[in-house]
Amino acid sequence: MVVPMEIQFRHDVAKVLEDAKAQKKPVLLDFSAAPM
Amino acid sequence: MWPDERVAHFVAENFIPARVHVKDDSALFQKYGEKYAAQWTPTVLELDAEGVERHRTEGFLPADDFLAQLMLGLARIYFQEQKWEDAQKTFRKVYEELPNTEAAPEALYWVGVARYKETGDATALKETARAFSTRYTDSSWAKKASVWT
Numbered sequence: 001m002v003v004p005m006e007i008q009f010r011h012d013v014a015k016v017l018e019d020a021k022a023q024k025k026p027v028l029l030d031f032s033a034a035p036m
Numbered sequence: 037m038w039p040d041e042r043v044a045h046f047v048a049e050n051f052i053p054a055r056v057h058v059k060d061d062s063a064l065f066q067k068y069g070e071k072y073a074a075q076w077t078p079t080v081l082e083l084d085a086e087g088v089e090r091h092r093t094e095g096f097l098p099a100d101d102f103l104a105q106l107m108l109g110l111a112r113i114y115f116q117e118q119k120w121e122d123a124q125k126t127f128r129k130v131y132e133e134l135p136n137t138e139a140a141p142e143a144l145y146w147v148g149v150a151r152y153k154e155t156g157d158a159t160a161l162k163e164t165a166r167a168f169s170t171r172y173t174d175s176s177w178a179k180k181a182s183v184w185t
Binding site: 005006007008009010011012013016017019020021023024025026027028029030031032033034 | 044057074
């Protein structure tokens with residue numbers, strides 16, 4: 001059985017923004033109301 | 037949108053993904069919703085490495101259209117960083133791989149602009165205008181490019 005790849009969303013947004021700067025990598029920020 | 041394998045791969049390869057949930061992360065939602073003026077869900081922002089918004093997708097989209105928007109956003113980040121080759125390559129992927137999406141004519145327009153920015157040669161704009169004479173002729177992007185003929 002193939003297990004679909006899941007996106008590993010982080011919730012520590014402040015740290016994500018810090019990491020993005022350090023890694024020079026873009027951020028995808030999802031504002032969601034979907035069931036978690 | 038999210039369960040699509042292509043979307044998951046594209047996000048994993050190109051972004052640090054973060055989610056703010058309206059209920060489960062309500063304090064964060066208030067803070068970052070205000071910072072980025074996100075007043076509806078789903079709202080998906082593509083931020084550059086400095087945290088500046090470069091592209092926004094509001095509301096649900098089918099997987100192809102959503103993936104095309106994500107590609108468009110990444111291309112705009114490259115464009116902003118003046119990484120012209122990466123920008124052109126990513127804009128091209130939108131209309132080559134997902135030609136029937138709303139993002140496709142926009143990508144065709146911007147690949148021409150990126151080529152022009154890279155080379156300073158207005159031929160890039162003329163060729164883009166010519167391309168719009170056979171593709172996406174009814175799009176607003178065709179109208180915008182018509183001035184380049």
